[in-house]
Each structure stands twice: as C-alpha cells, then as structure tokens.
Amino acid sequence: MVVPALAGCTAAVPLTAAADANDPACAQVTVHLPEKVGPESAPYERRETDAQATGAWGTPSQVLLRCGVEAPAVSDLPCYPVSGVDWLADQDSDDPDTYVFTTYGRTPAVQVVVTAEAGSSALFDLADAVGYLPNDGRGCVGVEDLPGTEATPAP
8 A cells, every 4th residue: 555645734825926926037036945034043944835926934924925026116115235135124014023025126026024033034045036036226225325415524
C-alpha cells in the first residue's frame, strides 16, 4: 500500500491579485522571493498563496506581498531606501499594528503588508527580489534634494 505524501496540510493564503499582476516583471519578482523573511532570530517561512504575483510568510501570516499594484505618485508619506529599493510607509487605518509599504520609483509597484511583530526587517529580505522591477528613476528625496536648496553650514 502506498501512503500519499501529506501535501497541502496548510491551506493556501487567500489573496487578491493586483491589477497588473500579469506583468512579466512581477514574474521575475515572484520567482526570486525568499523562503524566509523577518527577524533573523525567528524568521517566517514562506507559504503558498492562491493568487498570481503574491507571497506570504508566517503562520498566521505576518508578511504579505502583492506585485502589480499601481505605482504611487509623488507622496507626502515617509519614504525609506532599503538595500536599493525605495519604500513609502503607511500605517493601516483599520489596524494600527499593521504597516503597508509600497515601492516608489518601480513600475509595476509592489505592496508589502507587515505586522508590527514582523517589523520592517522583511523589506531587507525582499529587496533582492523586488530589485528585479524596472526602476523609473524616481526615488526618495529629502529637503536637501529639492532644487535651489543649498546646504547651509552650521554656525
């Protein structure tokens, strides 16, 4: 008697594909997603998802990724460069313990939702895969990057 392998013991994480999930650049991101993300001391394992160009890590899910979201326009949200990828950061209005990071200057864009427990360390782990998206030349800027702004020496 052959005993079937226990495949699919955990259900796929239900996600909704982004509008441009079928963009070939998202396929590059998806095939390069890491098996683990998050805190080095206790990383989250990758899980199967049921939507194209998505990723999920942790049980329950602590990190969710969707490629193919609309690229954000200029924003007043905080912008953080992480290992060559710029991310706009926003706090989920429905859950103050959840943060939404969206790539800035990459088309199509990637959105990563992380719990406060996971923190932003997942962005470092995802930077290599997300780096396969074309960079459109835009990136995080600070006041010192604005035209006509000159650095003023300290007195």
